[in-house]
Amino acid sequence: MAQSTQLDVKFKDQVTTEPGGENLLRCYSCGTCMSTCLVSRVNPEFNPRRTLHQVMLGMRGQVLTGSTIWLCSACDACYPRCPQHIHISELMEAIRNIAAREGIERPGPVAVVNEPLCSGCGICVKACPYQALTLVLEGKDVEGVERRVSQVNKQLCMNCGICAAACPLSAISVEEYSNEDIAVRMAADGWFTDQGPVKPGDPRVLVFNCNWCMRAEADWQALAGFPPNVRVITIPCSGRVDPQFILLALKEGADGVLVVGCDPGDCHYLEGTRLAQGKMHVFENMLKQIGLDTGLVRFAQIDTDERGKLPSLIERMVADVKARAPAHAKSTYLGEKHD
């Protein structure tokens, strides 16, 4: 029970005076933000509408220690739809700033730098959409040259994994979606082997699916309903896809790889899908140069609101791969040519 005597009536004033918090009091709790946002699919606790209401009531403790304020990735899908013109991501930022000043740390997983491996090249710093990475002086190396390494600001990191995919030395890892985790998920149940669940003759299609590119629950159910020769690996963002994963999959015996991201304007992590776009373009050129069939690796960007798009894309991919190459093409591709 919320008791008025335990509410901090000044909390809303504190939030409205914080930059970004100005329009808080306009909120009339219509729920548009909540139903636009996809985070609640992953985390049922997440509810920006409720958080705003709690701030207005003065439920300081619940708001600052709750997870909602940290889960907003500032994708701003809700902002253009909000009938009261409340910039919710900025509001969340304002509340986070208050929380940070009170020493509250972002809960949940963040990127981790493996410092001995880091060369201080700074590629991750440029890639991070949240400016959560900076290069810091770590000391001097054996030759007495100053050594810089990348450092993660835990308050800003959204654990999207874009840095991990960008790092040429695999020196950054994200919790729950590390390179090893993904490799394990790809090969689970002996998927690449003849003893695995895939029926002989079926083409193996590996799908890297961004967590945020589908809104319709029916589509998620359709994904789960594909036969075992289609393996869907859901990752935080298409920007997380390291070309290494694709090469590994092809080498191990996948017949096709589909990478799926959001439309560039809809990216949950601001720049992730754009970075993936660039990366996949380069990758395709690379496949061409080494003389491989580029149709076996595809990149698609889908509109979050389009129903049934991803299942139909996968179906088409499976059919195309089947028509193109004989099943189990392990020997024809990377395996032998480039070993």
Add this chain to the structure above:
Amino acid sequence: MVDAARHPNIKILSYSEVKRVEGFIGNFKVLIEQKPRYVMADRCNGCGECSPKCPIEVPNEFEEGIAPRKAIYIPHSQAVPLLYTIDMDNCIQCYKCVDACGKLDAIDFSQQPKHTWLDVGTVLVTTGFDNFDPSVIEEYGYGRYPNVITTMELERINNSAGPTAGQIIRPSDNKLPKSVAFVQCVGSRDQRYNEYCSGFCCMYTIKNAVQWKQTHPDTDITIFYMDIRTPAKSYEEFYQRAREMGIRFVQGRPSLISEDPQTHNLFVRAEDVGLGQIIEVEAEMVALSAAAIPRADSDQVSTTLNISRSPGGFFMEYHPKLRPVDSPTDGVFLAGAAQGPKDIPASVAQGSAAAARAARILTAPKWEIEPIVAHVWEDRCVMAQGKKCGICATKCPYGAIITEAGKAANVTPAKCHGCGGCVAECPHNAITQMHFTDAQVIAQLHALLAHEPEKKILAFMCHWCSYGGADNAGTSHFEYPASSRGIRVMCSARMDQDFIFEAFRLRAGMVLVSGCHPQDCHYITGQRVGAERFEKLTKRLEEMGVSPKRFRVEWISAAEGGKYAQVIREMDKTLKSIDPQTLKEEIERVRPELERRLRRLPEIPDVARALAAVAVE
């Protein structure tokens, strides 16, 4: 309508447009353009033989565009007068209608617009509203998905006289939908489109849902709403009935309507605020209750009749509580949704009220007006001396001043509302306002600044807003320092720069000019006349050497007592923070320039006498 058409004292001019309105209360002259129908009114008997023969089909406006009409048509079956009209924008002049008309020979393609001047005593504006076009709200898919319609369109589909004869069908496959979702507040209560509440959508949505449920009880009906507003008599009971019939009400504003491309079924996604969870409702049809918006031609009507518009764009009433059917122009009244969104009972009530207000004027042999009107001293007006001027006429929000070369400006007292804008703007001091003459204001000014003027804040307040604000500060017990002295005039437009110069000449410590917020101005554009002047004056005072801290312009509404008190508190604090010696030096330095600017003030009749009467220190 039929009753109105038969009434001996009512003349209906349909298919006509008011082009110009001249004159004033009790004596308006109205220019009316009767558009050519290309059908002779005295011959057409409304038999309707012509329309089926016409080969042209265009969207029917009365049916919200969901059914066709011919190029020769009547707007709807109960149209009064029952006269066919040819829509020349779409007619291809095949003359099939002429053949169909036969012996009646009522069609005349040579008709031209007819202009008539009418003498009328009063004008009632009852131009209604338009519907918001929801296709601009992309996430709702109106115009993109065939089965997303507006509730007004559904109203026609649901109507037994409508295009489907009351059969409810959905556009994609012409089948009866088994489920429907209504979405409320589409384009209203929305900062992106219209901030106001459209008011009657809740009720007409519930009505359509109830009607549907009565004829097809198996239908699954969901209404997505933010707040259901049922404030009028018996409305809540109707809402209750709808709930008891099994219509599902979900509190939550949908963020997305998506479509299954195969079935054309729709998925409405919203947060059910009661659940605190996202809910997705599959519906075979979605009806959007779109906002009522001001008519597209409102601007033209407001210019023709000289009536202003409220922030939402509807026509503005004289006073929201006390004179809700009067417009700011005397003799012009407002009724129905033209003044603001309202439902049928409220429109009927307001229409009756407006008719009664108009009858008051029409039945009176004489009409009294406020005595505070402007008066021109013809001998001082430079227009009479053959010079070019006419500034007063450009500043008058009511068109009450007529200027003609070689003649002194002429004020029509019945049109003048007494804002005083012309008086303050006249560069030759040739106009005065009765009861607010320069002499009277200056006499007040002298009296208020008679003792220790350096320690005083002289506040000019407009009658309708800031004076009310100051009053509100008093009745609400908002304390403010006793250093302020107020002078009330009718409008910020009346606050002559000479008054401010004179106040500073008399060593006033601070001067505040305050009026209504622009949208609240009681005199249509009076506030703007004042605001423009004060903007220039602020710069001029600074050039002259008056510290900008000493002159302040604030817009304070009658409800903003707190703001008034705050402004005075701030000004008092600033005044006290200025070093008295510096203030004294500034006053002495600026005085000669102020005196030079004010040298012609005593030329105004009575001002000299007023100046002589008060003892100046």
